[in-house]
Every structure is written in structure tokens, then in C-alpha cells.
Amino acid sequence: MIAFSTPAGKPKLSPSPISNFNSLSSNTLSSQVPITVTEEDRKCSGRFRSMENSRAQFPFPYQPYNIQEEFMQALYSALDKGKVGIFESPTGTGKSLSLICGALSWLTDYEERKRQEAAALLQEGEAALSTNAAQSSAVSSSAELDWITDFVQKKAERDLVSKLKEEELKRKKREERLEMIRNNVQLKYAVKRKSYEEDEAFKLLQLSKEEQVEATGDQEDEELIIAEYESDDESKIKSRFFGAEKDEDDELVEEHVTKIYYCSRTHSQLAQFVHEVQKSPFSKDISVVTLGSRQNLCINEEVRQLGSIQRINDRCMEMQKNKHEKHHHEEGVKRKRGPAKSVCPYNKASALQQMRDVVLGAVHDIEQLLKLGRETHSCPYYSTRLAIPPAQLVVLPYQMVLHEATRRAAGVQLKGQVLIIDEAHNLSDTLSCIHSAELSGAQLCCAHSQLSQYADRYKSRLKAKNLMYIKQILFVIEGLVRVLGGKVGQSPQSQTTQPGTEMLTINNFLFKAQIDNINLFKLQRYFEKSMISRKLGGFVEKYAGSGVTLHTHCNNKENRRTEGLNRYLQTLQSNQNPGTVPSADQQESVETEKVLSASPMMQVEGFFMALTNSNTDGRVVVHKQGSLSESSVKFLLLNPAVHFAQVLEECRAVIIAGGTMQPVSDFKQELLFSAGVGEERITEFSCGHVIPPENILPLVLCSGPSGQELEFTFQNRDTPRMMDETGRILSNICNVVPGGVVCFFPSYDYSKRIISHWEASGTLTRLANKKKIFQEPKKANQVEQVLNEFSRCIQRCSADCSGLTGALLFSVVGGKMSEGINFSDDLGRCVVMVGMPYPNIKSPELQEKMSYLDKHLPHSQGRSPGQALIENICMKAVNQSIGRAIRHRGDYSSVVLCDRRYSRPATLSKLPTWIKDRTTTHTTFGPAFAALRKFFLEKKQKKA
DSSP, X not given: OOOOOOOTTOOOOOSSTTTTHHHHHHHTHHHHOOOOOOHHHHHHHHHHHHHTTXXXXXXXXXOOOHHHHHHHHHHHHHHHTTOEEXXXXXXXXXHHHHHHHHHHHHHHHHHHHHHHHHHHHHHHHHHHHHHHHHHXXXXXXXXXXXXXXXXXXXXXXXXXXXXXXXXXXXXXXXXXXXXXXHTTTHHHHHHHHHHHHHHHHHHHHHHHXXXXXXXXXXXXXXXXXXXXXXXXXXXXXHHHXXXXXXXXXXXXXXXXXXXXXXXXXXXXXXXXXXXXXXXXXXXXXXXXXXXXXXXXXXXXXXXXXXXXXXXXXXXXXXXXXXXXXXXXXXXXXOOOSSOOOOOOTTOOHHHHHHHHHHHHHSOOOHHHHHHHHHHHTOOHHHHHHHTTTTOSEEEEETHHHHSHXXXXXXXXXXXXXXXXXXXXXXXXXXXXXXXXXXXEHHHHHHHHHHHHHHHHHHTTTSOHHHHHHHHHHHHHHHHHXXXXXXXXTSOGGGOBOOOEEEEEEHHHHHHHHTOTTXXXXXXXXXXXXXXXXXXXXXXXXXXXXXXXXXXXXXXXXXXXOOBHHHHHXXXXXXXXXXXXXXXXXXXXXXXXHHXXXXXXXXXXXXXXXXXXXXXXXEEEEEEEOSBTTTOEEEEEESOTHHXXXXXXXXXXXXXXXXXXXXXXXXXXXXXXXXXXXXXXXXXXXXXXXXXXXXXXXXXXXSBXXXXXBOOOOTTTTTSHHHHHHXXXXXXXXXXXXXXXXXXXXXXXXXXXXXXXXXXXXXXXXXXXXXXXXEEOOSSGGGHHHHHHHHHHHHXXXXXXXXXXXXXXXXXXXXXXXXXXXXXXXXXXXXXXXXXXXXXXXXXXXXXXHHHHHHHHSOOBTTBOHHHHHHHHHHHHHHHHHHTTSOOSTTOOEEEEEEOGGGGSHHHHTTXXXXXXXXXXXXXXXXXXXXHHHHHHHHHHHHHO
């Protein structure tokens, strides 16, 4: 008896088309079917084993660097063994192409290997059936008593063979359909439909607008009424006896194939990755889909004009619901009285399917998807979601993977798949940010007032169960306001509170608010299924100015996006193209009136969800500011691993990649070990830079030109002596460094103070005589303008040989220019770090995080985990800032670290290896300045 099973050490995969073959074979054929294994079978099996974990060559658009080949080999091995890999490859070493070619090579080999294994298994199964048939005809009549056993055995064998044939047929159909799409067979159909669809879409848009204008009376409020709510238990009973209700879009959903999910922080980074895929050798053979938010993918101008994420989501969901109601009416279901509700003309099954096929046929970025959607009159948001199951590579932003509810809503299934998380140096902070939430007293009072008025207006039309849950929500909100020292029903601005900050465990907070008797898990499910936040938002928007108390006590500053995920989406937007995405300051001024008609219930829902975390994994910060409107309650997630654990458990392999992943040890401890990942499943890869050693000059300055010791502690950095010394250092650097110099300060406040001091002392004028001075702008939409002027100035200076030698840019660590900005070649010949950007140690949130780590993580090398956290936050920020320079093999730059504390071995060890190995420490300024002058003199001579 031969049992067919997966190779040792390899996880079973699901739900790929052939995912269950091995388990089926081991459970069926191995125990019941005698199979003869030939010598050729053994040779074939040996070939399969030799393919595992390695590859001789990788398709690449050009001759790869040695470190790229090593990267791809390590990546291939990690994917094949089902590892959690931490991969570090400096910016400029072709990390994106290495990820693409290494991962897609593995996927290609994996699919081919599984296809061969399935074909061999099918052949053996058919042979076994033939053998058994021959044997059964020769069995004597005395064995006829075992006919039941014989029947069961043959049925299992037939079922397995049928399953194999069915999966093989599905695979062939899928490949044929993709080939047909790639050969543009569908274009003829698209051209025929285009003119008809344009007319139809225009008519539908006009009709929906007319219906909105004509609709009057309480009948129109039907869309604001919460549907009859069924608990989970009731839904199970109903589906058991009556069956689950089928959606028309279910017919479009396919089975998920084995795929790779690639995620990064911003849409601009995702677009850059997609462009790399388009340049790769796999661009013609791989099916790729790029996912985004409704705000990024919506082509319905009526909806896009709403502006904010929450409003766009609400309107889209409402139109989607209206579409399904219209569908039921067409099937003969009696519709309630009232005018027809508007539906989105771009959300039609035939058009969605058409666009889905086109999306799978070629590689598209977000801009191309929008263009394609307008041409085919199909919604890019829903078309790309339909393309997820058959796609082999899915490109998506962080929150669609890391936030479970968003992942579920987007149709992202991680079970048995590969996940690559790029730009993951701040992964822990990102997880904490997404799953944290904050509410101001003004928002709580506003939400209570709006929900009370909603319940009063529709109490005769709401079902008893809905009214019960609404009363519970109101009760919880009252408790939250009570914790802040206020009362609902009164203006939050007129209520005073005793200033102070209190840190509570979740359980203690629930007791203090007197809401420990409320089942928040049931409330969470009610929020999700009833969509009460969206209903209330529509109610407030519709009746603004009609007696409904709006968000009048919540000014723009107070109306921050406090629900964790929404706030994280806003941080993503600030990193996109500033020309297309409004900055936070712009949104404050442009959306003033919109804020007044918005409902904070979505933020309330997010805070309720946060309170369902384990008591040990988070804390609630009660922050009283003197008035109720300014006070707030904030949920702080202390253990991000709890939300990352499910991702790690479901995925076949997870690759965590970045340009600078140091310090890796603390990263593993906080996110991987705490999530239950064993050391044996973790693999690490770190490579040097492609530049020669002589192209970088990292220096640690312990003292300045006058001998002043450099230690920018909170007590020392504001002294005139220290500020003057910093100015002298910069002046000397600008004398010998050509092109662009980028100087990073530890904070905006310090940047403002030191520049003001230089203005008064004349230092700024002396610097301006050598290089034109630029400052990081406060508004995100001005970043690109400043960078363009900075670049043009450097180009002019190098061309006309005027008195200026380039430009000097003042920036801030952790600011708009410390991450994702490219200061290559002359734009960044020198990066200066002034001081060490330690976080505010007095922050209650940071102190609680340190205390949590000290309690739950082991000490190492004489340091507590809390102390390590402070150092790691600082050095991660430093690494990101100095990584803005040196972007390709021929680039060169110097890095000047102005603080003697950088010379400590523990601190130096946290620098990227390729920088740390070349760093020299200078106790006096003279030798450091001589080395800097020699470095650029040699580059100038070599260039000449």
C-alpha cells in the first residue's frame, strides 16, 4: 500500500484547485487501493523533490546583481517551505523586481509541480479502478457477502477520480478563458456595447437625479429605516429551514486559485510596484488585480463629489442596497410604496464581468483601471473585487490585509496563500494605529443627540429588537460621557471637567462607565448587520437644518478621524500625490459645512469594537481637558500581535520586507513570537548595497568646530551655545558639499526654534550665501512644489556655476520628507541628522506601552523591553531619514550624525549593516571635516 501525501515539512494548501488532492489520496487511495510504483514513478518523484526550495535561474528583465540573485533564491526557499521571512534590501538594490521575479517564479513552478502531481495521481487512480474491476470479476461467489465494503471502496475511488477530472477541467477552462482575454477576443463585444452603454448610463443618471428631486414625504424615509434585525441564532434557524438567500452577484464569484497578495503603505507605492510588474518578464503571463478604496476607484461623479471616505462609502452602499431591492421587485416581490430609489449605473452584472475579464487579461494600475472603467461604463471598485478569486497576484493597501473586517468585506481570503508585506519597517505601529480608536466628548454628545432624535422620529416604524439595541447604544454612550465628567442632553462646551489623564484596563473602564452589563459583542454584530451608522448618517444629512441637532459643538479640530482604520486611511492619503489628494489643512477648510452634517456614529462604532479586545491587550486613556467638548476617551492597543496572529496562521507563507528592517530581534519578539510563531518557522535575509564601499561616507560627530560636545538632549539642545555650534557645522558642510544637503531635525518645534535663532544671529544669512534654503512645508499639497523648486535650483547651480553651490533643505524626522522621498544624485549629496529623535518619554501612552512590554516580553542584554522600544523608535526614524540618499549603483553621498550618542555600540548596531560597517566616529571636528572634503574632492576628480 502506497500513501500519497505532501512532502515533509510542507503545509497543506487550501483552497487552490488541487489543494485537497494529497489529503484525498492519503485518506482514500492509500488505505484502499493497491498501487504498483514503477521505476519511472520514482524518477518522477525525485525530479519533484529536486525542484523544491531552489531554482537555478530566475527570469529577469536584465542581468541581476549578485545580491538580487541571492535575494530571489532566499525568497523562493522561504515560500516553498512555508516560512515567515524577514527580508531587508536597501533602497536602490532593486528590491521590488527581486520580489516580483522571485515570488512569481515560485508560483509558476508550484502550479506546474501540482499539475504534474495531479496528472500522475489521476492516472494512478484510473489504473486502480481498472485493476479492481478485473479483480472483482474474478472473485468467487463466497466473497459476495462483502458487497457493502466493496461498494464503499469503489465509490470512494470513483469519487476521487471524478474530483480530479473536475478540477483538471476547471483549470483548463480557466487557462483557456485567460488566453482568450489576452488575445483581445472580448474587444469586439466591448465595442458593440459601448455606444449602447453610454446612452443607457446617461439616461439612468438623469433618471436617478430626477427621482431624487421629485421624491417627497415620509415615503422617501423608507431608506433610512433600519431593516428588521435577526441575531446570528435566528439567521441560522432560518437558513436551516428555508435556505440561504442567493445574491445575483454570487454567480460571478469564482473559486480562489493559489495567489500572492502584495501590500504596501500608500497607493503611490502600489502604483510603482505595478509598473515594475509591467516591466518584468511575467507581465504577459500573470493575471494581476490592483485593489483600492471606493474613494480611489469610484467613477460615479455624483458620488465622488461627496469628498470624504465615509460619505462615499455610505452613498455607494446605499446604491448597492437599492440595486438589490430593484432586482427583487423585478422577480415579482411586492415593493413598498414610494418613489424609485437611485442606483449606480456602473454597477451592472454584465458590465462588471466584462471589466473583470479585461482586468485579468493585462496588468493595470489605479489610473488605468479608472480609464478602463469609464470606457466600459463599469465600476472599477466592484470589478476588481470580482477579479480577486482567479487572479494570481493581488496588489492592495495595508488595511485591506491587516484589518479583519476590511479584509472580509473586500473578499480577501488568506487561507493557504502567500502574503508579501513591503515597506514593513513600521508594521507594529501600523497595526496599533489601525486597531486604535478615540472619541471626544463633543462627538459622544453629538452621536447621542442624533441617535435619540432618529429613534424618536421613527419609533413607530422600527421593530422592537431595533429599538432595544438603539437603547443599549444610547446607554453605553451615556456611560462614556459620564466617565468624562459630563452629561448628555447639554452642550458639551458649557460643561467643565477636572483636567487630568487616567489610564484604565478595559474591564476597569467598563466598570467605571457602568456598562459592564452590556454585551458589546452583540452590539458589534448589530452595528455590522443593521448598518445603523450609515442610516444615521443619511438621516442627519437629509434633515440638516430641519430641527435635527447636528455636529455643531464639534469644530473641525475636534472632528478628527478617530476611528482607527479611518484615521489610518487619512495617513495613507497624505503620502499620495499631493496634486490629486487634498491635505489635512485643505480638508479642514473645504469640508467645514460637510462636517456639520456628518454623523460621528461611525467613530462610535469603531470605539465599541475596540472595547471587545482582550483586557490585557489594550488600555483606555481618559483624558480630561477642562471642558467636556475637548476631553476624550482613547483605546490604545498594546499588543498588535493579537491581530497579526490570524494572518500568520492562515497564510502559507508571509514575507515581511523593507529597505531597513533593523532592529530585527525586537521586531521578532513583539510581532512574531508574541503571535505564536516558532523560531523554526522564521527565516531572515539581509543584503548589502550595490554601491561600492567608497561611494558612501557615514560620520559620527562627537563635537563641533569650537570643541562643543554634541549631545542634543532635551536639556541641552535649546541652549544658544548648542544652536550656534550646529550652525557652524552646517556652514562648514555647505562649504565642501556640492549640490543638495538635507538636514533633519528631531521635531517641528525644534526646527522652528533653531531656525529662528539662526535668523537672529545671522547664521541663516551665511548659509544662504552658499546654498539656497528651503524648508519642509506644513501642507502636504505643497511638498511636490518645494521638491521641484529644490531640484531646479540644484540643476541651475550646477549649470551656471554662480556663487551658490546648490541648495539646503531643512526637514523633520518623521515628517513629510523623511519617508518615500527620493533624494538621488545631486539632490542628496549629504544627509545631516541633528540629534537623536527620541519620542516623548512623558507620554502616558508610551509609558503604558513600555510597562506592558516589560511585563510580557523577556529582557535581553541587560535592557528592559521598554527601554529597547524607545531606542528602536528613534533608530527606525533615523534609518528611514538617512535612507533618502543613495538610490542606485552609481550614486554617492555622505551621512553626518551630529550627536556623540550615535557612537555607542548598541546604537551603531541598529544602523543598516551596509552603513554601520563603513561608519567612522570622530571625537573632534577637524578629522571629520578633512574626511568629508577629501571624499567630495575625489568624486569631483573622478567625474572630471
